[in-house]
Amino acid sequence: AQSVTQLDSQVPVFEEAPVELRCNYSSSVSVYLFWYVQYPNQGLQLLLKYLSGSTLVKGINGFEAEFNKSQTSFHLRKPSVHISDTAEYFCAVTSWGTSYGKLTFGQGTILTVHP
Amino acid sequence: DADVTQTPRNRITKTGKRIMLECSQTKGHDRMYWYRQDPGLGLRLIYYSFDVKDINKGEISDGYSVSRQAQAKFSLSLESAIPNQTALYFCATSDSGTEQYFGPGTRLTVT
Numbered sequence: 001a002q003s004v005t006q007l008d009s010q011v012p013v014f015e016e017a018p019v020e021l022r023c024n025y026s027s028s029v030s031v032y033l034f035w036y037v038q039y040p041n042q043g044l045q046l047l048l049k050y051l052s053g054s055t056l057v058k059g060i061n062g063f064e065a066e067f068n069k070s071q072t073s074f075h076l077r078k079p080s081v082h083i084s085d086t087a088e089y090f091c092a093v094t095s096w097g098t099s100y101g102k103l104t105f106g107q108g109t110i111l112t113v114h115p
Numbered sequence: 116d117a118d119v120t121q122t123p124r125n126r127i128t129k130t131g132k133r134i135m136l137e138c139s140q141t142k143g144h145d146r147m148y149w150y151r152q153d154p155g156l157g158l159r160l161i162y163y164s165f166d167v168k169d170i171n172k173g174e175i176s177d178g179y180s181v182s183r184q185a186q187a188k189f190s191l192s193l194e195s196a197i198p199n200q201t202a203l204y205f206c207a208t209s210d211s212g213t214e215q216y217f218g219p220g221t222r223l224t225v226t
Contacts, residue, residue: 009155032213043119043205044158044217051213090157094213101146101165102173103215105157 002027002095006106014114015083021076021109023091033074034092034103035065044090050074061085086113118142119218121206127224128196136191136221138206144216146209147189149173149181151202152220158205164189196225 007022025031032051036044048059055067065076074091091106119140128134138147145166150158150173160173162181170181178200182190193200201224207215 004157006157034214036217043219044207046214046216049214101209101213102160102163103148103158105150105159107155107157 002031002093002104004091004093004104004106006089006091006109008109009107010110010112012112012114013081016080018079019077019081019085019111021089021091021111023074023076023106025072025074025091025093027072027093027095029096031093031095033065033067034094035059035063035074035076036090036092038088038090038108040087047076047089081111081113083113083115085111087111117219119206119208119216121204121218121221123221124219125222127226129226130197132196134193134196134223136204136206136223138189138191138218140187140206140208140216140218142208142210142216143186144208144210145186147183148207148209148215149179149189149191150205150207151175151200152205153202161191161204193223196223198225201225 003026005024013019034049035047048057050057050067058064088108088110092103122137148163149161152158159175164183180192204221206218209215
C-alpha cells in the first residue's frame with residue numbers, strides 16, 4: 001500500500017521569503033511523485049513530477065522539489081514567493097505493482113503569501 | 116476548449132435524489148478517474164477505469180456508481196444522495212498511468 005503525509009496543513013509566509021512544503025511518502029516499491037497546485041475555485045494543475053533520474057526536479061513558476069529515497073521525502077521549495085503563489089498544494093504518489101496508475105494524495109497544504 | 120470538462124459545475128440537490136455528474140475529455144486518454152475532495156482530507160479516489168471495458172472501485176466507492184460510455188466519457192452517479200456526499204468532485208485522465216490531468220471540478224451540495 002502507498003500513502004502520503006503532508007506535514008503542514010497551513011503555511012503562512014511573507015512575500016519574497018523562501019518556502020518549503022513538506023511531504024513524506026510510504027511505499028514498499030519504486031515510486032513516482034508529484035506536486036499539484038490548486039488555485040481558488042480551480043482544478044488541480046501539475047507543478048512538477050519525479051519519475052526517475054536526477055533527484056532534484058524543477059517545475060513551473062520557480063518551484064523545485066528533491067526526492068530523498070532514504071528519508072522517503074519529496075519536499076517542495078521556492079526561494080522567493082509571490083502573492084500569486086497563494087494556493088493549496090498537494091503531494092501525490094503512485095507506485096509499481098497493484099497501485100500503479102492510481103494516485104494517492106496527501107491532505108494538502110494551504111500556502112498563504114502575505115504582502 | 117478545455118481538454119477535460121465536467122458538467123454541471125455546481126449542483127444543489129436534496130437527500131434521496133439520484134444525481135449524475137458527467138466528464139468528457141478530448142485528450143484521447145484511456146485512463147479516467149473520479150475523486151472527491153473534502154477540506155483537510157485531500158483527494159480520495161472513488162472509481163477508476165483503465166479502458167472502456169474496465170471499471171474498478173477506489174478507496175471510497177460506497178454510495179457511488181460509474182459508467183464508461185466511451186473512451187471520452189466517464190459518468191459518476193449517486194443513486195440516493197446523502198448530506199455527507201457534499202463535496203467537490205474531480206474527474207481526471209491519464210495516458211501513461213503516471214501524470215493525471217484534472218477537470219475544473221463539480222461542487223455538489225446535498226441538503
